[in-house]
Amino acid sequence: MTIPSDRVSGEDLEVWASAAPDGPVRRRGPASSRTTPPAGAAAPAAGAPFPRASSPARDDYQGCFGCGGDSPSGLRIVETRVDGTSVEAEFAVRDVHQGAPGLAHGGLLATAMDEVLGSVAWRLGGRYVTGRLETDFLAPVPVGATVRLRAWCNGVHGRKAYVEGEGRIGAPDGPVAVRAAALFVEVPEEHFTKERLN
Numbered sequence: 001m002t003i004p005s006d007r008v009s010g011e012d013l014e015v016w017a018s019a020a021p022d023g024p025v026r027r028r029g030p031a032s033s034r035t036t037p038p039a040g041a042a043a044p045a046a047g048a049p050f051p052r053a054s055s056p057a058r059d060d061y062q063g064c065f066g067c068g069g070d071s072p073s074g075l076r077i078v079e080t081r082v083d084g085t086s087v088e089a090e091f092a093v094r095d096v097h098q099g100a101p102g103l104a105h106g107g108l109l110a111t112a113m114d115e116v117l118g119s120v121a122w123r124l125g126g127r128y129v130t131g132r133l134e135t136d137f138l139a140p141v142p143v144g145a146t147v148r149l150r151a152w153c154n155g156v157h158g159r160k161a162y163v164e165g166e167g168r169i170g171a172p173d174g175p176v177a178v179r180a181a182a183l184f185v186e187v188p189e190e191h192f193t194k195e196r197l198n
């Protein structure tokens with residue numbers, strides 16, 4: 001899996017050692033060291049199941065903009081495969097997700113990546129929130145397209161989980177439209193209640 005060479009010129013290009021199933025990923029972007037596991041981070045065991053396969057708290061909750069069914073304009077992301085170390089999911093880009101005419105808004109694509117990367121973090125067993133999300137937009141995504149998402153964990157260090165993923169247009173081997181890396185931080189249960197206004 002590589003980005004075509006005409007898209008990766010420049011000094012900001014980095015070659016990331018990655019746990020991506022296809023091997024190292026080339027990507028560009030600032031501050032990527034903040035979403036790269038440090039030396040000493042625990043790598044997920046290859047083939048070992050996620051500590052948290054699922055949970056009633058998540059399955060019963062439909063309010064999430066990314067995956068819930070309650071939001072009329074939500075992305076309604078559906079997970080299609082969880083193999084123990086990675087999550088695959090998909091959603092259809094609808095009119096309400098437009099930015100430029102006929103094309104998906106980039107912020108919604110970033111939201112989709114936050115969702116599928118967040119699902120990997122959730123499955124690690126703790127309560128994680130996104131601390132940092134880096135996104136590369138590589139190709140426009142037309143309204144009507146299905147975006148095939150995939151995410152995996154590169155390592156865990158203390159409260160911090162390093163998760164990466166990509167979104168492809170149309171098919172699991174379709175063109176890569178978006179790529180993301182994130183730092184998730186484990187938080188106590190009170191995180192989700194103490195700042196609520198109602």
Ligand SMILES: CCCCC/C=C\C/C=C\C/C=C\C/C=C\CCCC(=O)SCCNC(=O)CCNC(=O)[C@H](O)C(C)(C)COP(=O)(O)OP(=O)(O)OC[C@H]1O[C@@H](n2cnc3c(N)ncnc32)[C@H](O)[C@@H]1OP(=O)(O)O
Nearest residue numbers: 034057058061114115118119122128129130131132185187
């Ligand atoms: C996730 C939802 C769970 C809900 C449960 C219910 C049902 C389940 C449902 C769904 C679950 C499934 C799927 C998930 C779906 C969607 C996922 C969406 C996820 C989100 O969309 S979630 C919302 C956006 N998210 C926030 O709303 C976070 C706001 N934020 C904070 O709440 C704090 O900011 C926090 C907690 C991040 C840290 O605060 P803190 O005080 O606890 O800890 P501290 O600052 O010490 O950071 C500790 C170590 O992380 C490093 N660190 C922190 N931030 C960094 C950054 N940006 N860059 C580089 N390093 C960073 C520090 O440098 C330090 O590193 P070190 O330990 O090495 O010093």
